[in-house]
Amino acid sequence: MNGAADLGGMMGFGPVVVEPEGPPFRADWERRAHAMVIAMGAAGHWNIDASRYARESLPPGEYLTSAYYEIWIKALERLLVAHGLVSAHELASQQSLRPGAELRRVLHPDDVRAMLAARRPYERPVEAAARYAVGDRVRTRNMHPTGHTRLPRYARAKTGVIERLHGAHVLPDSNAHGAGEHPEWLYSVRFAATELWGDDADPSLSVSIDAWESYLQAP
Amino acid sequence: MNGAADLGGMMGFGPVVVEPEGPPFRADWERRAHAMVIAMGAAGHWNIDASRYARESLPPGEYLTSAYYEIWIKALERLLVAHGLVSAHELASQQSLRPGAELRRVLHPDDVRAMLAARRPYERPVEAAARYAVGDRVRTRNMHPTGHTRLPRYARAKTGVIERLHGAHVLPDSNAHGAGEHPEWLYSVRFAATELWGDDADPSLSVSIDAWESYLQAP
Amino acid sequence: MADDTGTPRRVEALEAILVEKGYVERTALDAIVEAYEDVGPKNGAKVVARSWVDPAYRERLLVDATSAIAELGFGGRQGEHMVAVENTPEVHHLIVCTLCSCYPWPVLGLPPAWYKSPAYRSRAVIDPRGVLADFGITLAESTRIEVHDSTAEIRYLVVPMRPPGTDGWPEDKLAELVTRDSMIGTGLPVAS
């Protein structure tokens, strides 16, 4: 979707506020929010693409005025409600008002380390050969789905060059909506900044994205 | 600039909240805000393009969470400060702390009706002939200036057809920044929705924009 | 969305500052407020009704809307360069300003809040049928939609189709059928 999360190329946010290296959390609620998102993710009722879609679906003004872990917690609340695990009324009243549903999996404290250390690859075997090879010129599709996609607006209908093949990966556009993994070949595609941003762009700059095969077509 | 005001094609705002026909203001502060913007515009220190640029330069999160006349009043405050007419400290303390500067023009109550009724056309005579004619195919430039422009992001690097000529008009891209009127031929350019939004778009839909000649090039 | 207490106070304080500095006179602000209480879509409705009963006027309106509208005494700020676009059974026109809130003040008054809302501005150019559905309007699938994004100082007026069953109606009675939304393209004239 063309939501507020699709920020590449937007202007008006001012300079980057640089922080020195240090702990990534600035408040304890951020730690708990992050941990809850991971723990509820481990329950297996939704996948990472559904989580991202829930975040980018927040009303744009709310997205852009929320701290990042606020976005996570608001999206988690929406997922809990959408999956019937917590009611909107419970969230509003800030208390549990009925017994919990049966979770697919409850994360046990002893399993946390192993879960975080486990590789859960997104690569899948596919029978089809890759349609494009390194060096091929490709054009990204002009597409504006209302659902989830990982093709940013700034890189749509632009011509670039295949830079790497990453194997076939789970397609977020369907996986986010529970419509299956539909793995596709995944490529790094490199664009000249002048292609993305026009003749006034820095000629010494290029930008690559990782793009699934169905995002691409012959130029 | 690619600011929050450039909303065409964004998603996530929900349905349009329809209102019955009636007075356009919902609170008295809106009336006063609107009147102040007009009265201070009449002072002649900035033009309509500079006002629009001040509005679209608000931080995106603030723009999208402000009521419309709030956007106007915040932009007016910024213009007043930028032009040295009111200080940021005065705005913060909500009081005048020093005598006013000399305004170019103070709007007198007796002149209001005539001012509002006056035509202040944006058309200007130019020597150059129009480069394009009705029916010509043109391509909009891919441009991403940090300054003001009226070429929306969704209509950049797209091919359309000239539908009307409107004469030569003041160019907002320079006028907003006090860099002169630089009038240019202005055209209505019509695009198929499939060109703007891709193959999945409604084939029965077209969108036109009004575009200055320097926004256009041969296809 | 407006802060219910902060914003009115902020606006009031700014007015006091501008008045104290001698930049604005309160009575001038009063006069501006008053002027726009009088202006509304009834002006545009007169233009549309005239075009329905007077073929020569209709022709002038479609060729040079600014002059044709001035014939009826309307014009001025935010109406300097008018274009009229006429709905037909084949084509429906819809007006938006995706970048701000451009709107033909002299014929329609000041824009309603929804016209300036992100919901309308974002969606009118990519999903106009969805927007029309929010207004309770469903067009035939065969009707083309032409959206006009007011990106310059051209201001658009939609001339809706005259409702059937209004033959011989006087102009002022016809004007009563012409709603604000029908001249933006988000509505149709009141059924006769």
Place this chain on the structure above:
Amino acid sequence: MADDTGTPRRVEALEAILVEKGYVERTALDAIVEAYEDVGPKNGAKVVARSWVDPAYRERLLVDATSAIAELGFGGRQGEHMVAVENTPEVHHLIVCTLCSCYPWPVLGLPPAWYKSPAYRSRAVIDPRGVLADFGITLAESTRIEVHDSTAEIRYLVVPMRPPGTDGWPEDKLAELVTRDSMIGTGLPVAS
């Protein structure tokens, strides 16, 4: 931007609800919090330092970063598919995730707030030299910049250039020069 009182209370209330419903155990949350206190850019710094002293390792890192990083014992969530990109005098790499906050957790820890900020995400792909200036970095105009927008599950690690004057340094001393930002591309290794 976070509401200083509302948000912590909201998070606390949600935790209480999830615990009461039996969906999460507080000690599991504690364990997750604890696990990420230990993970940080020192992991990535070890990878970079090894690549500086061991040409064969460097080669493996550039060909299959996931495996090369696993040799040093790092991997897992948000590091399943790693790619290492090497800075040279000709090319500088910069990593961003414009769409959310994708970041290689096993080698860099959790991302700093600026990495997730609209200011960084919006500008890194259109004005990376301006972004680098915010970090106090000015590259030679002749240096090309390659920005990598992490739009899939591939996670990128920048291998910065080894600072001059570090010949013969032991690996652990070299690792101390490798800052978090130098592995994102928004910084350079500490001057030796």
